[in-house]
Amino acid sequence: MIQLKVNGSAKKFDGDPEMPLLWYLRDVLDYTGTKFGCGAGLCGACTVHVNGEATRSCVTSMRDAAGKEITTIEGLGAKSEHPLQAAWKQCNVSQCGYCQSGQIMQAAALLKAKPKPTNADIDTAMQGNICRCGTYQRIRQAIQIAAGVKA
Amino acid sequence: MTHIEKVSRRGFLGSAIGAGALVLGVGVESAEAATTAWSPSVYLGLEPNGTAVIVAHRSEMGTGIRSVLPMVVADELEADWQKVRVQQAVGDTKYGSQNTDGSCSIRDFYDAMREAGATARLMLEQAAAKKWNVPAVECKGQNHFVVHAKSGKKAAYGELVKIAATLPVPKKGDLRLKPESEFRYIGKELPTIDQADHTRGAGRFGIDARMPGMLYASIERPPVLGAKLRSFDDSAVKGVKGVVQTSTIPGFKPPHLFQALGGVAVLADSTWSAAQGRKKLKVEWDLGPNGAFDSAREKAEILAKIKQPGKVVRNEGDVDKVFAGASRIHEASYYVPLLSHAPMEPPAAVAEWRDGKVVTYAATQNPQAVQEAVAGAMGIKKEDVTCHVTLLGGGFGRKSKPDYVCEAAILSKQVGKPVKVVWSREDDIKFDFYHANAGMYMKAALDDKGRPTAWLHRSAFPSIGSTFDAAAEYAMELEMGMGWVDLPYAIANHRAENLPHKNHVRIGWMRAVAHIYHAFAIHSFVDELAAAANRDRVEYILDLLGPDRQVPIQPVGMKYWNNDQGQDKFPVDTARLKRVLEVAAEKSGWANKKPGKGRALGVAAHRSFLTYVAAVVEVEVDDRGRLTIPRVDVAVDAGQIISPERARSQVEGAAVFGTSLAMMGEITAADGRIVQSNFNNYPVARIQEAPRVTHVHLVPSKAPAAGIGEPGVPPIAPAITSAIFAATGKRIRELPVRKTKLV
Ligand code: FES
Numbered sequence: 001m002i003q004l005k006v007n008g009s010a011k012k013f014d015g016d017p018e019m020p021l022l023w024y025l026r027d028v029l030d031y032t033g034t035k036f037g038c039g040a041g042l043c044g045a046c047t048v049h050v051n052g053e054a055t056r057s058c059v060t061s062m063r064d065a066a067g068k069e070i071t072t073i074e075g076l077g078a079k080s081e082h083p084l085q086a087a088w089k090q091c092n093v094s095q096c097g098y099c100q101s102g103q104i105m106q107a108a109a110l111l112k113a114k115p116k117p118t119n120a121d122i123d124t125a126m127q128g129n130i131c132r133c134g135t136y137q138r139i140r141q142a143i144q145i146a147a148g149v150k151a
Numbered sequence: 152m153t154h155i156e157k158v159s160r161r162g163f164l165g166s167a168i169g170a171g172a173l174v175l176g177v178g179v180e181s182a183e184a185a186t187t188a189w190s191p192s193v194y195l196g197l198e199p200n201g202t203a204v205i206v207a208h209r210s211e212m213g214t215g216i217r218s219v220l221p222m223v224v225a226d227e228l229e230a231d232w233q234k235v236r237v238q239q240a241v242g243d244t245k246y247g248s249q250n251t252d253g254s255c256s257i258r259d260f261y262d263a264m265r266e267a268g269a270t271a272r273l274m275l276e277q278a279a280a281k282k283w284n285v286p287a288v289e290c291k292g293q294n295h296f297v298v299h300a301k302s303g304k305k306a307a308y309g310e311l312v313k314i315a316a317t318l319p320v321p322k323k324g325d326l327r328l329k330p331e332s333e334f335r336y337i338g339k340e341l342p343t344i345d346q347a348d349h350t351r352g353a354g355r356f357g358i359d360a361r362m363p364g365m366l367y368a369s370i371e372r373p374p375v376l377g378a379k380l381r382s383f384d385d386s387a388v389k390g391v392k393g394v395v396q397t398s399t400i401p402g403f404k405p406p407h408l409f410q411a412l413g414g415v416a417v418l419a420d421s422t423w424s425a426a427q428g429r430k431k432l433k434v435e436w437d438l439g440p441n442g443a444f445d446s447a448r449e450k451a452e453i454l455a456k457i458k459q460p461g462k463v464v465r466n467e468g469d470v471d472k473v474f475a476g477a478s479r480i481h482e483a484s485y486y487v488p489l490l491s492h493a494p495m496e497p498p499a500a501v502a503e504w505r506d507g508k509v510v511t512y513a514a515t516q517n518p519q520a521v522q523e524a525v526a527g528a529m530g531i532k533k534e535d536v537t538c539h540v541t542l543l544g545g546g547f548g549r550k551s552k553p554d555y556v557c558e559a560a561i562l563s564k565q566v567g568k569p570v571k572v573v574w575s576r577e578d579d580i581k582f583d584f585y586h587a588n589a590g591m592y593m594k595a596a597l598d599d600k601g602r603p604t605a606w607l608h609r610s611a612f613p614s615i616g617s618t619f620d621a622a623a624e625y626a627m628e629l630e631m632g633m634g635w636v637d638l639p640y641a642i643a644n645h646r647a648e649n650l651p652h653k654n655h656v657r658i659g660w661m662r663a664v665a666h667i668y669h670a671f672a673i674h675s676f677v678d679e680l681a682a683a684a685n686r687d688r689v690e691y692i693l694d695l696l697g698p699d700r701q702v703p704i705q706p707v708g709m710k711y712w713n714n715d716q717g718q719d720k721f722p723v724d725t726a727r728l729k730r731v732l733e734v735a736a737e738k739s740g741w742a743n744k745k746p747g748k749g750r751a752l753g754v755a756a757h758r759s760f761l762t763y764v765a766a767v768v769e770v771e772v773d774d775r776g777r778l779t780i781p782r783v784d785v786a787v788d789a790g791q792i793i794s795p796e797r798a799r800s801q802v803e804g805a806a807v808f809g810t811s812l813a814m815m816g817e818i819t820a821a822d823g824r825i826v827q828s829n830f831n832n833y834p835v836a837r838i839q840e841a842p843r844v845t846h847v848h849l850v851p852s853k854a855p856a857a858g859i860g861e862p863g864v865p866p867i868a869p870a871i872t873s874a875i876f877a878a879t880g881k882r883i884r885e886l887p888v889r890k891t892k893l894v
C-alpha cells in the first residue's frame with residue numbers, strides 16, 4: 001500500500017506501483033489539471049511539485065511518490081491565488097491553455113528558488129515546458145510581473 | 152456570401168419561438184436553462200433571471216473564438232458581459248458550419264452574430280414598449296436594461312423575457328445594428344472567458360472527458376498506410392493488471408477519409424494499464440505497397456520531377472520566349488519536408504454506443520464531421536450521433552479529422568461500455584494526417600536592374616485530395632490558390648506548373664497549409680534575386696509588387712479559390728501588401744539596422760486567408776552556428792479586427808509555429824514507417840528557441856474581417872532564412888534549417 005499526500009490530503013493507493021503519478025492523479029483522483037503531453041519527460045505538461053520540487057509526473061512512478069507531498073495546479077492557489085496565477089491573467093497568457101498548468105507549476109518552483117530571476121534563469125527553468133501555441137513571450141512577461149522584475 | 156445568408160436564415164426564421172422555446176444545442180450544464188429560457192435565435196437565449204446564454208458553435212482550440220463571437224452577440228444585444236454565460240454547442244447543422252478551420256470564424260459569422268444580438272435587443276425593446284404602452288422606437292436597450300428616456304422608465308432584460316417571448320421575430324430589414332461608435336466589446340481589449348480556468352487547471356479538454364463505467368483504450372495501428380492485419384497474439388496481454396479485453400478495429404476502405412485506421416485495441420481500467428497491455432501485443436501486418444515508402448528517395452524523386460514541365464495552372468505572356476532570349480537567368484529548387492501538427496493535447500475522445508446511437512465528448516474542430524464520420528462507421532444516421540465539444544489543447548487542423556472519435560465509438564459498441572481513446576504522443580506523430588512535403592522549382596529571367604521579366608514556378612507535392620480520392624495526384628484548387636497561382640507580382644510573363652505526385656501517408660491540412668511551402672519558395676527566391684541585384688530587399692519587393700492595384704487572378708483550368716470568397720469583396724490588393732511591408736520595415740527599424748557580423752534582419756510579405764502580413768525577423772548566429780531570434784516585427788492587415796488582444800496573441804503564436812517548422816520540424820519515413828516518435832526527435836520551438844519578442848502591428852483597415860489564426864505563419868520561415876543569408880551568407884533552400892551548418 002502506497003501512502004502519499006496530494007494537495008494536503010492523505011491518500012492510499014494499492015494499484016501497480018509502476019504506474020506514473022500522472023495517471024494516478026488523472027485517472028484515479030480525477031485531478032485533470034495536470035496534463036499529458038509526451039509521457040517521456042520531454043514537454044513539461046505534467047509538471048507537479050513533489051516535496052516542493054518541480055517534477056515530471058509522467059516519469060515519476062507511484063513507488064517513487066510514496067511518502068511524498070504532491071502539489072498539483074489544483075492545490076497551488078487553493079488558499080489564496082498565487083502571484084503567478086494573477087500575472088497569467090493580467091497578461092492573457094493562455095491560448096489553448098493545455099500546457100499552462102505545467103508552465104505555472106514550473107514557474108512557481110523557479111520563483112521559490114530564485115525570487116528575482118534573470119532572463120537566462122527563466123530560459124533555463126522553463127526550457128523543458130513546451131507551448132505549441134507559442135505563448136512563451138507572455139509566459140516570460142508574466143513571470144517577470146509576478147517576480148516584480150523588469151523585462 | 153451564400154454561406155452567411157444560409158446561416159442567418161436558419162438562425163432567425165427557423166427558431167422555435169412559442170413552441171417550448173428552448174435554448175438549443177446546449178451542453179450538460181444547461182439542462183436547467185433549457186427549460187426556462189427564451190430563445191430568439193439558435194445562438195442566443197435569455198433566462199428570466201436576465202442571464203444571457205450565448206451559444207459558442209465554433210471550437211475553442213486557443214484562438215479565443217468561443218469568447219470573441221459571443222462578445223459580438225453581447226455587443227449588439229447591449230448585454231452586460233458579466234451577465235453572459237457562454238455555452239458550447241453540440242454538433243448540429245442548424246448552426247451553419249462548425250468546421251473551425253481555415254481562419255474563417257469571424258469572416259463567416261460576424262454578421263450572423265450581430266444579427267442574433269440585434270434581434271434579441273429589438274424584441275426586448277418592443278416588449279418594454281408593450282409593457283409601458285409607448286412607441287418601440289423610444290425604447291433603447293442599454294447594458295442589460297431597456298430604458299425609456301422620456302418617462303425615465305427602466306426595466307432589466309430579465310423582466311422583459313416573458314413578454315418578448317410572445318412577440319414575432321423581427322425581419323432582418325427591421326434590425327438596427329449599432330454604429331461603430333457605440334461598440335462595447337467589438338474592437339476592445341477584453342480577456343477571454345477561459346483565462347482564469349487555465350490558471351487553475353480547471354478547463355476540461357477532450358483528454359479530461361469521462362463517462363461512467365468507461366474503459367480506456369490503447370490501440371496498435373497499422374504501421375504503414377493501408378497495411379492489413381495478418382494475425383495477432385494477445386495471450387500475454389491478458390495477464391497485465393487492469394486489462395479487461397482486446398478488440399480489433401477493421402481497416403478502412405479507400406479512400407481513407409476520416410475513417411479509423413484500424414488495428415488492435417487493448418481496453419483496460421486506466422490509461423496506464425491499457426498502454427502496458429499494448430506493449431505485450433504481438434501483431435503481424437501485411438504492409439502493402441506503402442511498405443516500400445522511403446522519404447529520402449521520395450525527396451530525390453520530387454526534386455528531379457520539378458525539373459520537367461508539368462500541367463500549366465497559370466500562364467500569362469510567354470515565359471519560354473523570354474527565357475530563350477534572356478541574358479540573365481536565375482533558378483533554384485526548394486524543399487519542405489513532411490510535418491506533423493503535434494498539438495499539445497493529442498487526439499482524444501470518449502464515446503458511448505447505446506441503443507443504436509452514439510454520444511461522444513471529443514476534442515474536435517468539427518463536430519458535424521464527427522457526426523458524419525461516426526455515423527458512417529456505425530451504419531447509423533448522423534442525427535443519431537451527439538457530439539459534445541470539449542476544449543481543445545491545440546488543433547492546428549489535426550482535430551478537424553475525427554478518426555480518433557470513430558475509434559472510440561467502434562470500440563464502445565464492441566465492448567458494450569463507453570470507451571475513452573487517448574493517443575500517445577508516439578501515436579500522434581506516427582499516425583498523423585501530415586502536412587505535405589513539397590518541392591518547388593523557380594526560374595526567372597532578369598533585366599539589367601535584376602528585375603524579373605519572366606517567372607516560372609513549378610510545384611510537386613502529395614495532395615490533400617488523396618484523403619478523399621485515393622488516386623488523386625494533382626493539387627486541389629485550394630492548394631494551388633494558397634499563395635501560388637495568386638502571386639500578385641507585376642511580371643508580364645508568368646507561368647505556374649503542377650507535377651503529379653502520389654501520397655504514401657495520410658496528407659492533411661496544417662495551420663496555413665499550402666501557403667507554408669509556397670511562401671518559403673517564393674520569398675526565398677525573391678530574396679535571392681534581390682541579393683543578386685544587390686538591391687535593398689524591402690525596396691525590391693515593393694518594386695515587384697508594382698503599382699497599387701487589385702490584381703485579377705485568373706489561373707488556368709480552374710477558378711481561383713480565394714478562400715471561397717469573391718474577388719470583388721476580397722480582391723488581391725497590392726496596396727495592402729505594400730502597406731504592411733512598409734509598416735513592418737518602419738517598426739523594425741529596417742532602414743537603420745544594417746547587417747553586422749552574425750546578426751541581421753530578414754523579411755517576407757505574404758497574403759493568406761485574405762489577410763496581408765509582412766514579417767521582419769532579426770536573427771543572431773553565434774560563432775558556433777547557434778541561432779537565436781531576438782525580435783520579430785509583424786505587420787498585419789486582416790481587415791476589421793474584432794478582438795485586437797486575441798489577434799495579437801494569434802500572430803505571436805504563429806511566429807513561434809513558423810519558427811518551429813523553419814528551424815526544426817521534419818517527418819521522415821523508412822520502410823514505410825514514420826521515423827519520428829516524440830518531442831525528442833520531432834522537436835518544436837522551446838522558450839529559448841522561439842522569438843524572444845514578437846511585436847504585432849495591426850494596421851487599421853476598412854476592409855471586411857478576414858482571417859487571423861493562420862496568416863502569421865507563412866512569412867516566418869522565408870524571413871528567417873532571409874536573415875540567415877544576410878547574417879552569414881548561407882543560402883538555405885531546404886527546411887528545416889537545422890540540417891544546414893550555419894558556420
Ligand atoms: S507529459 Fe510529462 S513531460 Fe511531457
Ligand code: FES
Nearest residue numbers: 097099131132133
Ligand atoms: S497554450 Fe496551447 S500549448 Fe500552451
